[in-house]
Amino acid sequence: MSDAQLVAAATVAGEARPSALRVARDLVTLTKPRITFIVLITAAGGMKLAPGVASAATWLWAMIGTALVVGSANALNMWLERDVDAKMERTKDRPLPRGRLSANLALGFGLSLAVVSLPLLSLGVNRVTGVLGAVALVSYVLIYTPLKRRSIRALWVGAVPGAIPPLLGWTAVTGRVDSAGVALFSLLFLWQIPHFLAISIFRADDYARAGLKVVPGELGDRETDGMMVRYTLALVLVSLWPLFEGIGGKLYLAIALTLGAVFVGMSALKARRTARAKWARRVFAYSILYLVAIFGTLVAQGHVG
Numbered sequence: 001m002s003d004a005q006l007v008a009a010a011t012v013a014g015e016a017r018p019s020a021l022r023v024a025r026d027l028v029t030l031t032k033p034r035i036t037f038i039v040l041i042t043a044a045g046g047m048k049l050a051p052g053v054a055s056a057a058t059w060l061w062a063m064i065g066t067a068l069v070v071g072s073a074n075a076l077n078m079w080l081e082r083d084v085d086a087k088m089e090r091t092k093d094r095p096l097p098r099g100r101l102s103a104n105l106a107l108g109f110g111l112s113l114a115v116v117s118l119p120l121l122s123l124g125v126n127r128v129t130g131v132l133g134a135v136a137l138v139s140y141v142l143i144y145t146p147l148k149r150r151s152i153r154a155l156w157v158g159a160v161p162g163a164i165p166p167l168l169g170w171t172a173v174t175g176r177v178d179s180a181g182v183a184l185f186s187l188l189f190l191w192q193i194p195h196f197l198a199i200s201i202f203r204a205d206d207y208a209r210a211g212l213k214v215v216p217g218e219l220g221d222r223e224t225d226g227m228m229v230r231y232t233l234a235l236v237l238v239s240l241w242p243l244f245e246g247i248g249g250k251l252y253l254a255i256a257l258t259l260g261a262v263f264v265g266m267s268a269l270k271a272r273r274t275a276r277a278k279w280a281r282r283v284f285a286y287s288i289l290y291l292v293a294i295f296g297t298l299v300a301q302g303h304v305g
Helices: 003-030 032-050 058-079 101-124 126-145 154-176 177-202 204-210 217-219 221-238 252-269 273-301
Strands: none
Touching: 003 032, 003 058, 032 058, 032 154, 032 177, 032 273, 058 101, 058 154, 058 221, 058 273, 101 126, 101 204, 126 154, 177 204, 177 217, 177 221, 177 273, 204 217, 221 252, 252 273
């Protein structure tokens, strides 16, 4: 091979390498890494709170399986919503709307993660955890995602897979769904309602442009505000449930009541229409702080007595 041919070959190889790296980065983007990381934290919290001690292998397979099933759900969600994402300011630069990945590659990638993750959870952890992983995946991809275009009921449907991760962690250790595990599920389920109501307020224009059905757009401000107050009140009550299961202690009780009261108060504020988006952003930001604080305290205190 001549020097010119060697130079040409090296140039082609150099050009192909960045392209392969770009595709790999875009595939990772499909899994929504930040959301996946948060899910892993809540799943690990469920494992930490569960009675009994899980082996290192169980921890490993539970975390890997959970990460893969969440990545699958997110990738398939992006594949299904690639046309919607192209219309929204927040999502228009994702790999599929921008044409950086083919739709077939994204679909194959998402399905491959599902094929690997569900058997891994079922065989590497236990059947109950595998079934819960399948429920989360199917409900998110096949029910929640298409329902967003048709009905505000998607809010409650989507909260189901969003609340399953701590229950996945719980069943990974116990092998069963019991009242304490359901308490963790319920806490995450109810938290998501005001959290996403706040998002739907300050991103109202984006959702309307994409044709997605959200509570503020369909029912108006008054009903949205009332719903936010009702669900934050319910959240405060449900946040006490773990105490009756022997999880958490006096510190958790104090934090749950104090932060819960603030959450209710913020949700009940009647913002002026011109300041509504700003108010919603504050509620959204506080909801994250609230969850980190009470879930972190719950995990730190664990079983008491």
